[in-house]
Amino acid sequence: MRTSTRPARRLAAATRPHLSHARDYGPGFLVKLGLMAAVDALGVYGLLACWREGSYGILAALAALLVVANYVYFARRTLPAKYIYPGLAFLLVFQIYVVAYTAWVSFTNYGDGHNSTKQHAVEALLAQHERRVEGSETYPLTVVADGDALGFAVVEPDGDVAAGTAERPLEPVAGATVTDGRVAELPGWTVLAYQDVLERQQEVTALRVPVSDDPGDGSVRTQDARTGYAFTPTLQHDEQADTLTDTTTGTVYRPTDEGLFAAEDGSTLDVGWRVPVGLENYATAFTDDRYAGPFLRVLLWTVAFAVLSVVSTFLLGLFLAIVFDDVRLRGRRAYRTLLILPYAIPGFLAALLWSGLLNRSFGFVNQVLLGGAQVPWLTDPWLAKLSVLGVNLWLGFPYMFLVCTGALQSLSSDVLEAARIDGAGRWRTWRSVTLPLLLVSTAPLLISSFAFNFNNFTLIYMLTRGGPRFDDASVPLGHTDILISMVYSVSGLDGTAAKDYGLASALSIVIFLIVGTVSAIAFRQTRKLEEVV
Structure with missing residues (x-):
């Protein structure tokens, strides 16, 4: 006798939608x-x-x-x-x-003199090209605020008090309290405390309050938030003609494709704006004599530095891992702990310490270890490169030591035992079995180490700052500069040259392409190692 399952199915169908829409609010x-x-x-x-x-x-x-x-x-x-x-x-x-x-x-000319938009450039030019109005008075000044808008309150020569903002010219204000020749209280306005003025110092020095509705009367500005002077711009902007005219000489400046206002005689105003320049920055990097020569030398040293750093740290780390993997060695744990101490010190601090230790005149290496020698570890081109590689070896081998130790301990004992049974000696087992298996797990880390050292800005900047400088280069670059430190110098952030973010960005893209290409090729080649497994 068969039992009908229709009631159970109906019950399940009736409850399923309800359960599917249930939500756990736990x-x-x-x-x-x-x-x-x-x-x-x-x-x-x-x-x-x-x-x-x-x-x-x-x-x-x-x-x-x-x-x-x-x-x-x-x-x-x-x-x-x-x-x-x-x-x-x-x-x-x-x-x-x-x-x-x-x-x-x-692809732009972003840098000194080309930091913002054209509108901001016009505003900056009008603000920078000013002259004091002839015969104007010196105004005792107080910084005030009308809501969020900053303003100035000045005491005029006749003793009256006037106040205004950038949008409202100076107007007389009744009922003001003047103390020691300056406004202390002003009805309808908030007098800013000294601390508030300091916090908004840039706004205060950039503020210009019109003297009257007539632009020819100039605007009041201040540099110390206590004394104001009336200035009038020497440049006049014609929005319809899109020109700037020097009112003192009559010279007319018109915008150019280079993001500058230029006159017919070729003279330009000192503030411009960002514009597209196409491949000009890339052409400058590879064809301009100021950068092309140093760029090639820096590129070759960067590749050599990255490769030698990876090879030296890996070989030393592997050698130490093999030595301390021997169970017959006593005190292995203590030795391993001591070996990873350099890895525990922050890289920038270690590089800075080594910079002092290798100092030619009072460094510990010369004065103590070498008995007062004057070895130019950081000032001679070749010794500086060796010093950089040596310090990087000291910083990098603990990482490779840890990686290789873990890789060796993870190898299957069955595979090694099978090699010995087949008659392979110790060297043959190491060369044909252990090393290939070791590279399968460490090759990706070696590639990442290459990419890291290719851009190891911290070590170069803290140890040598790229020096010693090239004798025949017109740009601030040196023998130990790598591409990333070259980008930093070209950008002008170190204060040694004018800021050129466009050129620095072009060099950054070149670095990205080099590292990306090398890494892609290396990862593709490492797949061949997996055939060993």
């Missing part, structure tokens, strides 16, 4: 809700900051990331994305965006 959901609320609050803060700064592209990208994050973590069918999304978001923000922005800058 502690885990509440924790997720709290974390997402914090992420959304931080994201909204970022959106408001982007809106205030006018960064609408970043605003749109950030809004998209927030929307996708909320969908992924509150949807029910996006379990894999919950684990993948954080990594993808960081990849987009810290890798893809950075590379794309650097590439965009490399």
Whole structure:
């Protein structure tokens, strides 16, 4: 006799939709809700900051990331994305965006004199080219505020008090309290305390308050927040003709494709704006005598430094790993602990310490170990390179020692035993079995070590700062500079040259392509090692 299952099926069908829409509002959901609320609050803060700064592209990208994050973590069918999304978001923000922005800058003239937009350049030129109005008085000045707008309150020669902002010319204000010749209280205005003035110092020095409705009367400005002078611009901007005219000489300046205002005689104004320049920065890097010669030498040294650093640290680390892998050696744990001490010291601090130890005049190496010798470890071109390699060996071998120790201990004893049974000697076993198996696990780390040393800015900057300098180069580059430190010098951030972010970005893209290409080829070749397994 067969029993009907229809009632059970109907019951399951009736309850299935209800169960499928059920949601667990337990502690885990509440924790997720709290974390997402914090992420959304931080994201909204970022959106408001982007809106205030006018960064609408970043605003749109950030809004998209927030929307996708909320969908992924509150949807029910996006379990894999919950684990993948954080990594993808960081990849987009810290890798893809950075590379794309650097590439965009490399096609512009961004640098000193070309820092912003054309409108900002005009405003800066009008502000910088000013002269004091003849016969104007010196005004005792007080910094005040009308809401969020900064302003100046001045005591005029007749004793009256006037106040105004950048948008409102000076107007008389009744009922002001003047103490020691300066305004202490002003009805309808807030007198800024000294600490508040210091916090907004840049705004105060950039502020210009018109003396009257007539632009010819000039504007009051100050440098010390206590004394004001009336200045009038010597440049006049014609928005329709898009020209700047020097009112003292009558010279007319017109915009050019290079992002500058230029006159017919070839003279230019000192502030420009960012414009696309195509491949000009790349052409400068490879064809300009100022950079082409040093670039080739720096490139060759960079490759040699990266390769020699990887080879030397790996061989020393492997040798020590083999030695301390022998069970017959007593005190292996203590020795291993001592060997990894250099790895525990921050790299920038260790390089700085070695810079002092290798000092020619009072370094510990010359004065104590070499009995007062004057060896130019960091000032001779070849000795400086050897010093860089030696210090990097001291810093890098503990990492390779740890990697090789772990790789050796993970090798299968069965494979080694099979090699010995087949009659392979110790050297044959090492060359044909141990080393290939070791390289399978360490080759990716060697490639990453090459990429790291290719851009090891910290060691070069802290130890030698790229020196000693090239004698025949017109740019501040030296014998131990690698490409990344060359980028830093060319950018002008070290203060030794004019800032040229466009050229520095072009060199950064070249470094990215070199490292990416070498890494891709190396990873492709390491696949052949897997055939051994």
